[in-house]
Amino acid sequence: MARKFFVGGNFKMNGTLQSIKDIVENLNKAQLDSNTETVIAPPALYLLQVRELLKKEIGVAAQNVYDKPNGAFTGEISVSQLKDSGVDWVILGHSERRTVLAESDETVASKTKYATENGVSVIWCCGESLEQREAGQTLAHIASQLAALKAQVSDWSRIVIAYEPIWAIGTGKVATTQQAQEVHAEIRQWLAKEVSQQVADDTRILYGGSVSEKNCKELSKEKDIDGFLVGGASLKPAFVDIINCKL
Numbered sequence: 001m002a003r004k005f006f007v008g009g010n011f012k013m014n015g016t017l018q019s020i021k022d023i024v025e026n027l028n029k030a031q032l033d034s035n036t037e038t039v040i041a042p043p044a045l046y047l048l049q050v051r052e053l054l055k056k057e058i059g060v061a062a063q064n065v066y067d068k069p070n071g072a073f074t075g076e077i078s079v080s081q082l083k084d085s086g087v088d089w090v091i092l093g094h095s096e097r098r099t100v101l102a103e104s105d106e107t108v109a110s111k112t113k114y115a116t117e118n119g120v121s122v123i124w125c126c127g128e129s130l131e132q133r134e135a136g137q138t139l140a141h142i143a144s145q146l147a148a149l150k151a152q153v154s155d156w157s158r159i160v161i162a163y164e165p166i167w168a169i170g171t172g173k174v175a176t177t178q179q180a181q182e183v184h185a186e187i188r189q190w191l192a193k194e195v196s197q198q199v200a201d202d203t204r205i206l207y208g209g210s211v212s213e214k215n216c217k218e219l220s221k222e223k224d225i226d227g228f229l230v231g232g233a234s235l236k237p238a239f240v241d242i243i244n245c246k247l
């Protein structure tokens with residue numbers, strides 16, 4: 001199965017009713033590469049508005065979800081509520097949630113299992129800190145994050161992996177194409193060895209970390225880079241150029 005190129009826009013905790021409406025209008029009128037799957041992830045408060053206004057060929061993702069059915073979980077959003085609102089995707093395991101909100105590998109894996117088993121696809125993030133990279137621990141760290149995922153998940157068809165080196169997020173310091181390709185290839189090899197060759201061949205592996213309209217083309221040419229998870233640049237009109245980087 002050929003892997004369809006995928007571009008996600010992670011708005012993080014940014015935007016207003018008006019600015020998000022402007023982004024949606026810009027995407028609606030843009031000519032987008034139909035060979036690229038596009039998904040945007042606004043803050044939870046704006047999911048409904050975005051789903052209502054955005055053209056249907058673009059998907060919508062939440063930035064978090066809980067791993068329990070509806071009930072007494074103040075402040076959380078359920079998988080069934082996402083589905084009820086037309087939200088088919090969720091970002092899980094982002095380093096900002098792992099570090100700032102102390103989500104463990106196990107919590108991320110449990111949420112991923114719950115979402116995928118109940119019909120919501122997951123952009124599952126992993127990546128190393130600068131200290132880990134400098135200590136030569138990049139691959140070991142990512143392998144341990146993947147192992148925690150594997151311990152709970154059996155259906156990989158609803159998972160897209162986003163490799164986001166923490167030192168490249170929001171810093172303007174993008175990984176070189178070689179650095180990104182090297183880790184993507186290792187992730188694919190890990191999948192082949194630990195899960196199956198089929199899952200390794202089919203799973204899309206995105207790069208995230210200071211992706212811009214200037215660097216996306218070169219990164220997209222690497223054989224194991226199947227798309228991007230874009231932060232800051234997804235809030236700008238140039239996001240369209242990133243979506244269309246394969247044209």
Ligand code: G3P
Nearest residue numbers: 010169170209210231232
């Ligand atoms: O999830 C996307 C991300 O963390 C990268 O952010 O702003 O460096 O593109 P940014």
